Amino acid sequence: MKKPVVSNELSNKYGLPEAWLPAGLSPSKFTLIELLVVIVIIAILAAMLLPALNSARERGRMISCNGNLKQLGLALTFYEGENKNMPPVMYKPVSTSYRYTRLLMPYIGKSGWGAESALDEVKLVKTFRCPSDSLPRSNGADVSGPNSYGLNFEVQEGDTAGTAGTVAFSRVQEPTATIIMGDRWLVNNTVSNALGTDATRSGNFHAADTRNNFLFGDGHTASHALKETRQDDDRMWKFDKKK
Secondary structure (H helix, E strand, O other): OOOOOOOHHHHHHOOOOHHHOOOOOOOOOOOHHHHHHHHHHHHHHHHHHHHHHHHHHHHHHHHHHHHHHHHHHHHHHHHHHHOOOOOOOOEOOOOOOEOHHHHHHHHHOOOOOOOOOHHHHOOOOHHHOOOOOOOOOOOOOOOOOOOOEEEEHHHHOOOOOOOOOOOOHHHOOOHHHOEEEEEOOOOOOOOOOOOEEOOOOOOOOOOOOOEEEEEEOOOOEEEEEHHHHOHHHHHHHOOOOOO
16 A cells, blocks of 8 residues: 655654544644744743843853963963062052053063053953953053952052052961952052952952952962952951961
């Protein structure tokens, strides 16, 4: 017996050969209501998935941000090794001053801090910018370049004016629990505070997460809620835990 021919339209719609259908029943296309139902289902699924996708994207940016801090931590280590364990707070030649971003450039594979090309190059170094930082940064008066991270003001005894003497990293009593660098929320890049951050200046770029990224004295990076760092009289921000 010859098998009935199955039309594509019928096999898609009913899975049956046309000859097997009841009399008067003919193939039909999707109705408008059916199409609307499909569209609504797709919209619901998209609404359910988008928050998860956005969260995953932001999580990736946080990982990249932590990677920047890790790289800056290595650069700090190399800088300290060549400068008697002192941090790159400021160098002030005639008519200008350089903060840590310029001073660390040779240690992240960029131009020397004093090179003419460094003035423009420092603005483009992605290591200095958190991927989630959308604040309107500008090149500072101290030629530091836009940056998302600040050194702990403890490198100058907590002085926010940038005029106090530099404190060696050897003064850090608990490296594993002491913040060296972290997210910096302030947008201004002036000579006085393009350098630093502290418990009142640290901010969260990561809208999907309330935790900030920090580099610690032993070189590890971690994310903490700001309130965690402020416990015990801002202990995690202090080099000298007896203060």
